[in-house]
Amino acid sequence: MIYTLTLNPAIDRELTITEVQFDSVLPAVHSRVDVGGKGFNVSRLLWSMGTPSIALGFVGGNAGDQLSAGLQALGVATDFVAISGETRTNVSIVTERHDHYLKVNEKGPLVSEASQQVLLDKIAALAQAGDWWVLAGSVPPGVSASYYARIIKILNHRGAVCILDTTGESLRQGCEARPFLVKPNAQEVHWLTGLPVDTLDQLTVAAAVLRDLGAQNVVVSLGKEGALLHTADGTWQAQSPRIQEKNPIGAGDSMVGGMVWSLSQGHALKDALGWGIASGAATAALSGTAVGTRESIEALHQRVELKPL
Numbered sequence: 001m002i003y004t005l006t007l008n009p010a011i012d013r014e015l016t017i018t019e020v021q022f023d024s025v026l027p028a029v030h031s032r033v034d035v036g037g038k039g040f041n042v043s044r045l046l047w048s049m050g051t052p053s054i055a056l057g058f059v060g061g062n063a064g065d066q067l068s069a070g071l072q073a074l075g076v077a078t079d080f081v082a083i084s085g086e087t088r089t090n091v092s093i094v095t096e097r098h099d100h101y102l103k104v105n106e107k108g109p110l111v112s113e114a115s116q117q118v119l120l121d122k123i124a125a126l127a128q129a130g131d132w133w134v135l136a137g138s139v140p141p142g143v144s145a146s147y148y149a150r151i152i153k154i155l156n157h158r159g160a161v162c163i164l165d166t167t168g169e170s171l172r173q174g175c176e177a178r179p180f181l182v183k184p185n186a187q188e189v190h191w192l193t194g195l196p197v198d199t200l201d202q203l204t205v206a207a208a209v210l211r212d213l214g215a216q217n218v219v220v221s222l223g224k225e226g227a228l229l230h231t232a233d234g235t236w237q238a239q240s241p242r243i244q245e246k247n248p249i250g251a252g253d254s255m256v257g258g259m260v261w262s263l264s265q266g267h268a269l270k271d272a273l274g275w276g277i278a279s280g281a282a283t284a285a286l287s288g289t290a291v292g293t294r295e296s297i298e299a300l301h302q303r304v305e306l307k308p309l
């Protein structure tokens with residue numbers, strides 16, 4: 001089974017207006033509501049590939065109910081820990097011409113120590129050897145940067161395989177717990193290591209620092225430039241096929257989804273990178289929060305170029 005974990009999910013509400021005008025009441029031309037969460041995005045990509053997954057995380061209040069219903073409607077099974085606070089709502093205000101936007105993210109509800117323990121116990125009860133676990137996104141208020149590391153230790157102990165996609169101190173401490181794979185983008189690698197990440201040589205040096213911290217394998221995603229995979233057996237560069245970019249937000253989550261899908265089919269890590277690239281590109285080519293279809297991912301996969309460095 002594949003599990004995805006989103007600790008600080010959100011309802012994403014997008015309002016479209018004709019023009020930004022401050023200090024006035026503006027009518028919304030359209031509005032839409034989406035489920036927001038990096039682990040959920042991974043589950044959605046897996047669903048596109050025809051592979052089930054179970055989404056875990058903290059949810060609360062009406063927004064939490066809305067999230068559960070939204071994920072079910074998208075075909076994603078859930079096994080949440082209910083918290084007393086209300087799941088956050090993030091609001092985007094975009095112009096019809098797409099020339100301006102405002103995005104306001106709530107911090108998210110405080111998650112108590114007791115709820116954190118409930119989730120750890122749930123993970124310990126579910127974890128089985130050979131299962132795949134994707135841990136993605138930021139941690140909510142009240143949860144320390146060591147939380148992902150604690151989860152990874154539980155999962156490693158049971159022989160489950162962990163993929164971590166987070167940033168900052170959570171990523172650093174997460175690496176120390178020896179996850180199978182981490183997938184930062186170049187900016188996140190720079191924030192963590194303080195090293196330059198402008199050339200492939202610099203990226204390789206910086207990725208090696210994450211492996212020295214403890215991550216077993218590192219994929220650094222580079223947007224339309226593709227990605228770099230750094231492992232104990234070597235380093236590979238993958239070039240992304242050219243696409244007409246519509247919305248690259250969430251491409252990294254789709255990349256993680258494509259990689260875990262491929263790994264769960266028994267493919268080697270460098271082959272999984274090709275599926276990750278194709279999945280990221282397929283999602284970046286779509287507008288809004290849509291994720292790539294299996295058909296588009298398979299077509300793009302044929303055009304991925306992979307070479308050892």
Ligand SMILES: Nc1ncnc2c1ncn2[C@@H]1O[C@H](COP(=O)(O)OP(=O)(O)OP(=O)(O)O)[C@@H](O)[C@H]1O
Pocket residue numbers: 184185221222223224225226227240241242243245248249250251252253254255276277278279280281284
């Ligand atoms: N414009 C693009 N053209 C082709 N491929 C793209 C494009 N944008 C993203 N991709 C693919 O998706 C992968 C992940 O994208 P990116 O590096 O932007 O992730 P990210 O910064 O983690 O994004 P997010 O956290 O918003 O999901 C890239 O490695 C690449 O293969």
Ligand SMILES: [Mg+2]
Pocket residue numbers: 165185252253
């Ligand atoms: Mg990302």
